[in-house]
Amino acid sequence: MEMKPKLVIFDCDGVLVDSEIIVSTAEAAEITRVGHHLSVEEAVEQFAGVPASEMYRIIEARLGTPLPADLPTRIDARVRELYLSDLAAIAGARETIRTLRVPCCVASSSEPNRLGLALAKTELLELFYPHIFSTVLVRNGKPAPDIFLYAAEKMGVSPADCVVVEDSVAGVTAAIAAGMTPLGFVGGSHCNPSHATHLQKAGAKRIFSRFEDLGGLLEELSSDAVGAAEMAKEVEALARVTA
Structure with a gap:
């Protein structure tokens, strides 16, 4: 059959x-640093499976101001570091x-x-x-x-x-x-x-x-x-x- x-x-x-905890941890920490408090749990619930570009668009709309240009680079660097050490x-x-x-x-x-x-x-x-x-x-x-x-x-x-x-x-x-x-x-x-x-x-x-x-x-x-x-x-x- x-x-x-x-x-x-x-x-x-x-x-x-x-990897979702790794990615969400990096995103939550860096987004909180720029003035929008985001817990790891909220990052998982709201942005798991969503492209990063869409996440940045949503956060910018909430803040009412553009995000720092280097935010994606900082998040990617942190994710890469954690991938190499912790990812399974x-x-x-x-x-x-x-x-x-x-x-x-x-x-x-x-x-x-x-x-x-x-x-x-x-x-x-x-x-x-x-x-x-x-x-x-x-x-x-x-x-x-x-x-x-x-x-x-x-x-x-x-x-x-x-x-x-x-x-x-x-x-x-x-x-x-x-x-x-x-x-x-x-x-x-x-x-x-x-x-x-x-x-x-x-x-x-x-x-x-x-x-x-x-x-x-x-x-x-x-x-x-x-x-x-x-x-x-x-x-x-x-x-x-x-x-």
Whole structure:
């Protein structure tokens, strides 16, 4: 039986690598320094999965004044330092992805330099290269669907046949807008007890916290698709009989 998912698109931060706390810590510290108090928890809730350019736009609107020109550089330098010292792959990600019987790619809000460093540092780069896509390649970042549609086009797969693994509301929203099936991942260290509820409300089809469960979830989606197709055939046949 052919699986319905013909492509699995992974977000990177908080899904493949346990980086959201690192990034949010750097963002919260530097943004607070320029006069807008932002806790790590608020940074995770408000800006996880959102492109940095959109975060800066929102903060500038709240402050009513432009941010310092060197703020992105300071944040990037701090993130790079923490990546090199602390960044790790999500438990089970490497082993699970190696066993999946479906093509995979990465579609992330991170800029290419940070994205490449994260995947290289955690020894995940070889599993995806060259199928690694950053939102700098498209007009709009998440929650717009652009990056997921771009990835599907480059991989030669219809959006309806794509599964997206996301840890953020913005990412789940983008996947739905792209006509794809989102799975909500809550295994990152930044995920609090309400994280699953937020992803479910956003439209995640399934929620999971262990990468080892991903293969089973993909099989469930395949079974659901086969069941729906069989039911549609039965309804069509019944309609012909009763016509």
